[in-house]
Amino acid sequence: MSDPVCTFSALEQIIRERIKARGAITVAEYMDMALGHEQYGYYMNRDPFGEHGDFTTAPEICQIFGELIGAWCAAVWQSLGSRPMMLMELGGGRGTLMTDLLRATRHVHGFHEALTIVMVDASPFLRRFQRAVLHGMHPRIRWQANIEALPDLPLLCIANEFFDALPIRQYAKTLTGLRERLVAIDPHTNELTFVMHDMGIKLVKGGGHSTETVHDSQIIESCPAMRHIATHLAHHMQRHGGAGLFIDYGYRGESRGNTLQAIKTHGFWPVLKSPGDADITAHVAFDDLAHTFEEAGLASTSITTQGAFLQSIGGVMRLGHLLAETHKEEQKKQLRTGFERLVSPQYMGELFKVLGVCSNGQFHLPGFADS
Ligand code: SAH
Secondary structure (H helix, E strand, O other): OHHHHHOHHHHHHHHHHHHHHOOOHHHHHHHHHHHHOOOOOHHHHHEOOOHHHHHEOOOHOOOHHHHHHHHHHHHHHOOOOOOOEEEEEOOOOOHHHHHHHHHOOOOOHHHHEEEEEEEEEHHHHHHHHHHHHHHHOOOOOOEEEEOOOOOOEEEEEEEOOHHHHHOOOOEEOOOEEEEEEEEEEEOOOEEEEEEEEEEEEOOOOOOEOOOOOOOOOOEEEOOHHHHHHHHHHHHHHHHHHHHEEEEEEEEEEOOOOOEEEEEEOOOOOOOOOOOOOOOOOOEEEEHHHHHHHHOOEEEOOOOOHHHHHHHHHOOOHHHHHHHOOOOOOOOOOHHHHHHHHHOOOOOOOOOEEEEEEOOOOOOOOHHHOOO
């Protein structure tokens, strides 16, 4: 008789072994392995983007996205004194944003000459992809897997759909104390399953929910990796000066409950099903991100929407220029529908939020009403 365990993928086997050896694992540990396991992790050995992949991101939808971010970076670089500067992109994917950014800014006097470009990506596959795409576009581009060991330069940091890929932990306040949502193996079905683990922390009376029925809306999330990265970036900017622009699928204000989700071939997928084969994300808590930067000494803008941000930094004008430059009807249509997807509230315009940060609070960051 064949061993039933053999029906699991190599990564699921590894996850199961870990649970059997050490007990249930945190959601963060599960995400970390599913996305970042060095051999079988989702991002490690594939191109997940586009029509034939699992999901499509803003720079892949329309060139205007990267071009406008390029204009934003050039303007901020000038405000910061047109000094030599590091331009860092976190989680550059296929390198499309950086390609569009560099192409759009090549005539900004002195900008490219002042830059050292740092592409940070945990995926060796995507780093290779980016290297091929960006080849010859700039004389100083370096790649690294994390944000450690940055050059001693002012930092201009951009990231699109980066923070939503970082591992989160999930908790719930119940009548019998604080619990953490963990991943375990169901003893009856032998499937991976979520359990609410008693953390041994009793809370004062009042509030909380009965232990049996923790609903999705009662889950509270935390993203330690996001805080670690934001704090590290903030300390660098405090020391050397700098600014950042962060765009992600996320929310303002209070906790939204359980936001963990998996996506495969452009549709939802069960989070615990065949780990490593689907993208797993959690919505970014933008207030938490902004507070983390502020606590570490940076000034942050108000949190705005992608639609409002792109419109306010000249989206419609850029679209107009591109439409005037092309005579091909098909291309015009693609530009119009692409831009529409980026800014319209039915698509990405409101789901995606934007936050700017800066080492100098006096400073105006383009695209934000208040700064
Ligand atoms: N910014 C790109 C890609 C977004 S997908 C775009 O908009 O198209 C997330 C990217 O972040 C991928 O390139 C992935 O390899 C990278 N990534 C995910 N987790 C990471 C981590 N912990 N450290 C560095 N890069 C990471």
